[in-house]
Amino acid sequence: MxxxxxxxxxxxxxxxxxxxxxxxxxxxxxxxxIHEVTSPQAFTELEARGLKVRRPDRTVATMDHSTPTLPxxxxxxxxxxxxxxxxQVDQLERNCSAxxxxxxxxxxxxxxxxxxxxxxxxxxxxGMTVVCGDSHTATHGAFGALAFGIGTSEVGxxxxxxxxxxxxxxxxxxxxxxxLSRGVSGKDLALAIIAELGFGGGTGGVLEYAGDxxxxxxxxxRMTVCNMSIEAGARAGLIAPDATTLxxxxxxxxxxxGEAFDRAAKRWLSLASDDDAVFDREMxxxxxxxxxxxxxxxxxxxxVAIEDAVPQPATTAARKSLDYMRIEAGKPLAGQAVDxxxxxSCTNGRLADLRAAAEVLRGRHVAQGVRMLVAPGSDxxxxxxxxxxLDRVFLAAGAEWRLAGCSMCIAMNGDQVAPxxxxxxxxxRNFEGRQxxxxxxxxASPASAAASAVAGCVADPRPYLDSAA
Amino acid sequence: xxxxxxxxxRTVVLPAANIDTDQIIxxxxxxxxxxQGLGREAFHDWRYDKxxxxxxxCILNQIDPAEHRVLVAGRNFGCGSSREHAPWxxxxxxxxxxxxxxxxxxFTSNALKNGLLPVVVDEETHARLVEHAGExxxxxxxxxxxxxxxHVVRFTxxxxxxxxxxxxxxxxxxxxxxxxxxxxxxxxxxx
Numbered sequence: 001m002x003x004x005x006x007x008x009x010x011x012x013x014x015x016x017x018x019x020x021x022x023x024x025x026x027x028x029x030x031x032x033x034i035h036e037v038t039s040p041q042a043f044t045e046l047e048a049r050g051l052k053v054r055r056p057d058r059t060v061a062t063m064d065h066s067t068p069t070l071p072x073x074x075x076x077x078x079x080x081x082x083x084x085x086x087x088q089v090d091q092l093e094r095n096c097s098a099x100x101x102x103x104x105x106x107x108x109x110x111x112x113x114x115x116x117x118x119x120x121x122x123x124x125x126x127g128m129t130v131v132c133g134d135s136h137t138a139t140h141g142a143f144g145a146l147a148f149g150i151g152t153s154e155v156g157x158x159x160x161x162x163x164x165x166x167x168x169x170x171x172x173x174x175x176x177x178x179x180l181s182r183g184v185s186g187k188d189l190a191l192a193i194i195a196e197l198g199f200g201g202g203t204g205g206v207l208e209y210a211g212d213x214x215x216x217x218x219x220x221x222r223m224t225v226c227n228m229s230i231e232a233g234a235r236a237g238l239i240a241p242d243a244t245t246l247x248x249x250x251x252x253x254x255x256x257x258g259e260a261f262d263r264a265a266k267r268w269l270s271l272a273s274d275d276d277a278v279f280d281r282e283m284x285x286x287x288x289x290x291x292x293x294x295x296x297x298x299x300x301x302x303x304v305a306i307e308d309a310v311p312q313p314a315t316t317a318a319r320k321s322l323d324y325m326r327i328e329a330g331k332p333l334a335g336q337a338v339d340x341x342x343x344x345s346c347t348n349g350r351l352a353d354l355r356a357a358a359e360v361l362r363g364r365h366v367a368q369g370v371r372m373l374v375a376p377g378s379d380x381x382x383x384x385x386x387x388x389x390l391d392r393v394f395l396a397a398g399a400e401w402r403l404a405g406c407s408m409c410i411a412m413n414g415d416q417v418a419p420x421x422x423x424x425x426x427x428x429r430n431f432e433g434r435q436x437x438x439x440x441x442x443x444a445s446p447a448s449a450a451a452s453a454v455a456g457c458v459a460d461p462r463p464y465l466d467s468a469a
Numbered sequence: 470x471x472x473x474x475x476x477x478x479r480t481v482v483l484p485a486a487n488i489d490t491d492q493i494i495x496x497x498x499x500x501x502x503x504x505q506g507l508g509r510e511a512f513h514d515w516r517y518d519k520x521x522x523x524x525x526x527c528i529l530n531q532i533d534p535a536e537h538r539v540l541v542a543g544r545n546f547g548c549g550s551s552r553e554h555a556p557w558x559x560x561x562x563x564x565x566x567x568x569x570x571x572x573x574x575x576f577t578s579n580a581l582k583n584g585l586l587p588v589v590v591d592e593e594t595h596a597r598l599v600e601h602a603g604e605x606x607x608x609x610x611x612x613x614x615x616x617x618x619x620h621v622v623r624f625t626x627x628x629x630x631x632x633x634x635x636x637x638x639x640x641x642x643x644x645x646x647x648x649x650x651x652x653x654x655x656x657x658x659x660x
Contacts, residue, residue, distance in 0.1 A: 084500035149551035151579035
């Protein structure tokens with residue numbers, strides 16, 4: 001039998017009808033996650049055609065993108081940024097109720113960012129196909145699932161048929177040897193990988209992350225790495241399941257239990273690329289040499305070690321990027337004055353991320369004039385963080401502690417960076433205006449973001465970790 | 470979906486590389502629950518100043534969209550999010566085709582489902598299109614050819630999507646017809 005990559009194995013196991021030159025494969029979808037922003041038009045389309053949601057039991061909804069992160073007022077009214085945002089959430093509630101879809105709404109203890117709650121509930125499992133109308137769906141690939149973002153028309157296809165038309169993508173592999181040093185996280189690794197592959201370097205491909213450094217990451221770090229696959233243009237990124245994966249899944253609400261877990265675990269651990277699987281592109285990286293990274297431009301691949309000089313622009317696009325960012329080539333990002341710091345998002349809004357930020361902030365204070373906002377990735381993350389006292393660390397340091405949601409990553413709920421302000425953000429995109437019109441964004445890890453908040457300028461977190469304040 | 474067969478129209482050139490979906494339609498306009506009306510906000514932050522006044526120097530404010538239905542853009546066009554609002558905004562503005570040397574995967578998939586033809590061309594053809602900005606081109610999907618004067622290049626579109634575009638039908642109807650095969654798959658894979 002032809003040796004296959006992990007991606008190809010998961011893909012092949014979900015083929016309802018095989019791909020031909022004339023037609024893509026009909027691919028079965030195990031789990032469909034939906035949210036308020038990319039689903040309304042899909043439900044409208046279904047209704048216009050008299051179609052039903054075929055498998056509401058394989059569909060799970062949450063509200064995260066346009067939801068406010070400030071609590072309701074005394075009358076219980078939530079501070080939506082606009083009436084439109086409120087209506088969008090209302091429409092999701094109506095659609096889910098009409099079609100029998102489980103919705104994690106304001107009343108649910110599981111509400112949160114879609115890519116945080118799937119793994120948290122154990123809904124995301126190895127070998128599954130997972131889709132969502134959101135490009136960061138690759139996050140779920142950390143479990144050895146084939147997970148990718150789709151558009152609203154395809155949301156309609158999955159709602160109506162539980163399938164999608166898909167052609168096999170080109171498998172690519174990134175192998176990271178060695179071990180990450182203290183203060184260097186999955187986010188730094190993700191930024192280094194994207195810088196190496198290039199923005200668009202993964203277009204048409206699916207990335208598999210392998211090697212000791214990847215194995216050495218916890219599930220949260222692995223999710224961060226897979227999450228950003230799309231920033232290299234790859235629709236999906238995945239990591240073969242191992243003991244770390246099983247430990248995360250064990251005891252989760254939607255995961256199998258008892259003997260069923262043992263049976264599933266055996267199957268999950270068998271999911272791996274064959275030794276002689278052929279990859280369209282292979283890339284090697286060494287973790288030992290990695291240092292905390294940050295971006296200097298307006299594409300996620302424009303990243304450099306915080307303490308290194310920003311490279312001289314080689315292209316018109318890079319020059320334009322630097323002009324927009326008002327960052328000087330030849331000087332390090334360290335020391336660049338910062339206005340806003342954001343910790344959160346589907347990239348870095350999990351408990352491990354909040355712990356990393358709190359470790360830097362404990363006993364310290366956010367610099368004068370800097371606004372720091374922390375939005376947990378889910379309500380469960382919020383509760384766990386509060387149980388550990390992380391909220392008190394953030395509040396004592398002068399940061400804002402918010403409710404769960406996408407918040408300032410996509411800035412469509414009113415949490416915005418003001419025009420011209422420079423933000424260090426743990427999110428995934430530094431595009432022009434991504435965090436608000438005219439906002440300038442530097443992407444970095446939670447520890448680097450927290451260190452920058454304390455320093456009042458972009459800062460390498462390592463000095464903050466070695467000595468307590 | 471409006472069928473796409475042959476289009477002859479003038480181009481608009483946005484030469485920047487990596488034009489992401491946040492440029493095409495900023496996230497703050499995604500609270501809509503319909504597909505209509507997003508053309509007004511297409512490239513919003515390029516077209517309008519902070520007070521909402523149209524910037525006269527932006528090419529998209531200078532042209533008649535009905536006369537310029539072909540967008541020629543720098544490499545890696547449509548990168549970023551999966552928002553289908555991007556092709557909705559572009560088609561509502563008036564575009565029927567996007568030409569670049571590289572177009573992002575999810576954007577391509579979304580565009581094809583909305584009668585917006587993504588056309589990937591070689592560097593030389595792209596340079597020629599940039600040089601002759603605003604001139605008419607013909608994009609013939611039946612022949613899979615882009616013609617500008619005597620310059621003719623072939624392009625490829627995923628065959629199933631191409632058929633859908635030529636016929637003006639979308640894939641949902643076809644997929645809905647596969648239910649027996651889907652049911653068989655489900656029976657076979659029931660835990």
